[in-house]
Amino acid sequence: TLPRYFLLCVNYFFYGETVTDYFFTLVQREEPLRILSKYHRFISFALYLTGFCMFVLSLVKKHYRLQFYMFGWTHVTLLIVVTQSHLIIHNLFEGMIWFIVPISCVICNDIMAYMFGFFFGRTPLIKLSPKKTWEGFIGGFFSTVLFGLLLSYVMSGYRCFTCPVEFNNDTNSFTVDCEPSELFQLQEYNIPVVLQSVVGWKTMRMYPFQIHSIALSTFASLIGPFGGFFASGFKRAFKIKDFANTIPGHGGIMDRFDCQYLMATFVNVYIASFIRGPNPSKLIQQFLTLRPDQQLHIFNTLKAHLVDRGVLGSLEDA
Amino acid sequence: QEVDLEERLHELDLRSDSDIPDVPPPTDSTPEILKRALSGLSARWKNWWIRGILSLAMISGFFLIIYLGSFMLMLLVLSIQVKCYHEIITIGYRVYHSYDLPWFRSLSWYFLLCVNYFFYGETVADYFATFVQRREQLQFLIRYHRFISFALYLTGFCMFVLSLVKKHYRLQFYMFAWTHVTLLITVTQSHLVIQNLFEGMIWFLVPISSVICNDITAYIFGFFFGRTPLIKLSPKKTWEGFIGGFFSTVIFGFIVSIHRILIEPKNDFVTECEPSELFQMKKYSVPPLLQAVVGWETVNMYPFQMHSFALSTFASLIGPFGGFFASGFKRAFKIKDFADTIPGHGGIMDRFDCQYLMATFVHVYITSFIRGPNPSKLLKQLLILQPEQQLSVYKTLKSHLVEKGILQPSLRG
Numbered sequence: 001t002l003p004r005y006f007l008l009c010v011n012y013f014f015y016g017e018t019v020t021d022y023f024f025t026l027v028q029r030e031e032p033l034r035i036l037s038k039y040h041r042f043i044s045f046a047l048y049l050t051g052f053c054m055f056v057l058s059l060v061k062k063h064y065r066l067q068f069y070m071f072g073w074t075h076v077t078l079l080i081v082v083t084q085s086h087l088i089i090h091n092l093f094e095g096m097i098w099f100i101v102p103i104s105c106v107i108c109n110d111i112m113a114y115m116f117g118f119f120f121g122r123t124p125l126i127k128l129s130p131k132k133t134w135e136g137f138i139g140g141f142f143s144t145v146l147f148g149l150l151l152s153y154v155m156s157g158y159r160c161f162t163c164p165v166e167f168n169n170d171t172n173s174f175t176v177d178c179e180p181s182e183l184f185q186l187q188e189y190n191i192p193v194v195l196q197s198v199v200g201w202k203t204m205r206m207y208p209f210q211i212h213s214i215a216l217s218t219f220a221s222l223i224g225p226f227g228g229f230f231a232s233g234f235k236r237a238f239k240i241k242d243f244a245n246t247i248p249g250h251g252g253i254m255d256r257f258d259c260q261y262l263m264a265t266f267v268n269v270y271i272a273s274f275i276r277g278p279n280p281s282k283l284i285q286q287f288l289t290l291r292p293d294q295q296l297h298i299f300n301t302l303k304a305h306l307v308d309r310g311v312l313g314s315l316e317d318a
Numbered sequence: 319q320e321v322d323l324e325e326r327l328h329e330l331d332l333r334s335d336s337d338i339p340d341v342p343p344p345t346d347s348t349p350e351i352l353k354r355a356l357s358g359l360s361a362r363w364k365n366w367w368i369r370g371i372l373s374l375a376m377i378s379g380f381f382l383i384i385y386l387g388s389f390m391l392m393l394l395v396l397s398i399q400v401k402c403y404h405e406i407i408t409i410g411y412r413v414y415h416s417y418d419l420p421w422f423r424s425l426s427w428y429f430l431l432c433v434n435y436f437f438y439g440e441t442v443a444d445y446f447a448t449f450v451q452r453r454e455q456l457q458f459l460i461r462y463h464r465f466i467s468f469a470l471y472l473t474g475f476c477m478f479v480l481s482l483v484k485k486h487y488r489l490q491f492y493m494f495a496w497t498h499v500t501l502l503i504t505v506t507q508s509h510l511v512i513q514n515l516f517e518g519m520i521w522f523l524v525p526i527s528s529v530i531c532n533d534i535t536a537y538i539f540g541f542f543f544g545r546t547p548l549i550k551l552s553p554k555k556t557w558e559g560f561i562g563g564f565f566s567t568v569i570f571g572f573i574v575s576i577h578r579i580l581i582e583p584k585n586d587f588v589t590e591c592e593p594s595e596l597f598q599m600k601k602y603s604v605p606p607l608l609q610a611v612v613g614w615e616t617v618n619m620y621p622f623q624m625h626s627f628a629l630s631t632f633a634s635l636i637g638p639f640g641g642f643f644a645s646g647f648k649r650a651f652k653i654k655d656f657a658d659t660i661p662g663h664g665g666i667m668d669r670f671d672c673q674y675l676m677a678t679f680v681h682v683y684i685t686s687f688i689r690g691p692n693p694s695k696l697l698k699q700l701l702i703l704q705p706e707q708q709l710s711v712y713k714t715l716k717s718h719l720v721e722k723g724i725l726q727p728s729l730r731g
Binding site for chain 1: 461462464465468472475476478479480482484487488490491495496498499502549550551636639642643646647649650651675678679682683685686687696697699700701703705707708709710711712714715716718719722724
């Protein structure tokens, strides 16, 4: 039961961090939750340590190696599966579109690569997966980019997809309502001269998000498959045909999700690097734990910065 | 499903621990001088002397580097980390006969580089902030740091997949996992040690010395009074040593805290280093129980000494589990020591196995109970936000400060 205990610990840690960020005001209201969230890291660490000590105490003479393998195996699996499922949830909070588009791109790439391979496949791609072909790979790439562009176009128009998921403190429920950010407002783009003759238009109206979708679909088709190759190698190494028999015809759940994991991490890193900055409520939370002189210093610097940018009138008490 | 996996592993190659080839006996790396000086003694005392001399040498070396400053300490931590990583990976190679696997050595070093790059970018960039502000290229590296680190890691991942060779799949996957777990243990924690260092030298010195003290005093108490064995894994450890070590370490922690009030937190907003409340003497009332024993009613102590109590307790009660883990690991893979680097002691990892849990504990302790987040980092993040977000944050902060009386509402700020 030790692997299950570790799974519980890691999930507790991640859910606690997410809940603290997004349900901040709710958490502050309830006394037990507030304490749990203030000392969250310490509690999670203590829980983990308990598991660690139990492991050490459970070492049995002739089975040391096996036990260490299981320990290592558990940790690597936790790293892969649990961390990334939480990244997916973070992406979801950013906006449903950041959840739906990447996942659909990976699925689309799977299906289109299979179809292109089925009809046109000739040159094998990699020794690990003899059924994959270069024709499938390239065909899948172009179809996925196109699919991504179309899907983003359709979804960018709906607020329920593009708005960050927020917890409304008054109604105690999730709301998806906001002013669409610039990413989801149509803009005129100049078509490069090369394509003008082909397409016949001089400018095109697109959502900026569609440009990002190209990055996402490219990753899904070019690097995503490496997750699949990794899983194939793993299956060959341990001589299993499928991870399990949960889904008839497909194998286990892991078989369907092997490519998704790299994608989830990529989207998360992409969003953090290029789209949004840090989470404002988390920053406020951190601010409140500082000393008063530090708080004052930060406040004044921020104020000066805002005045500088003209966002705040210099003498207004906004 | 668990039972399935165990059976499968049994089938594959883990029928019994005896499958691992025995490691060749360690070479004797004691310097000639020592050997000649101790030639008259019996083997047991010779070993005792070698261990003793080397311990003193290591501790003096440690003091020397502390004297040289925090930058040297960072370098020391880094070199220890690399050496530990190297030791553990070498054991993996030996266990799996994987000397000849293509690319594997380079891939392990590459991953080490990636993870270090990521961590150093996150933590040390703050340390070199002024230097960095001046260079344009460095700004770019910092802004997109996570993305760059991730891209570097992915490259390694794809190289691994491309390097898979038909008959060696299983070995390669083992080594891949081994590499990652080792990275998790050695690299993450060495960075936690450095972050603790930034908090103030005392948060670096007291935990490390507590662990060393516990090691030494537990050994001494065990040597003189040891009778009841503690745990099957390490037959030499005894309950007497364990408890004696605990009390000595707590006392040691109290004493060291008084003398080592060298706090200079890096990146602190307060430019003149005024000792924070932790390091200002306070009067504590002695609990009635102890009043009879000690004879005082109140005692002047630094609040930090309370924290040192927590740190030394952890060092003596939980720290040894790190040592037991390492002992179990050595037995599982049939090695006597991690390496032969230090004569009489074994490898670097042998000396640092208890330190790892300690480093993480201190870090979690600091972030939970001592300080809040790093103010300059917080400010940096605030300045990246969108203007509308900044405005709403500004309003929230303002109302909070006014509420707490830190900011006068009528003043322009």
